[in-house]
Amino acid sequence: LFDISGTMAQLKTTKVISILTIYTVVLGILTWLSGMYGMNVDLPFDDSPLAFTGICLVMTGVIVGTTLYFRKKKWF
Numbered sequence: 001l002f003d004i005s006g007t008m009a010q011l012k013t014t015k016v017i018s019i020l021t022i023y024t025v026v027l028g029i030l031t032w033l034s035g036m037y038g039m040n041v042d043l044p045f046d047d048s049p050l051a052f053t054g055i056c057l058v059m060t061g062v063i064v065g066t067t068l069y070f071r072k073k074k075w076f
Contacts, residue, residue: 018075026066030059 037043037055045051
């Protein structure tokens with residue numbers, strides 16, 4: 001009974017850690033992208049009035065894309 005209890009706790013911990021890892025991957029990509037456009041250097045589409053909208057759309061696409069990928073792999 002003690003072994004079963006330990007195994008159940010380990011499975012629950014593994015599931016929580018995998019979900020936290022998925023969130024870390026998604027947020028890491030978004031942090032990198034926002035960090036690149038937060039620098040004071042010339043980047044593509046810097047002068048465009050739609051740059052902010054484009055970056056937000058790309059970030060949304062990254063969130064949707066990684067979520068779909070992880071769901072396809074049955075990790076999430």
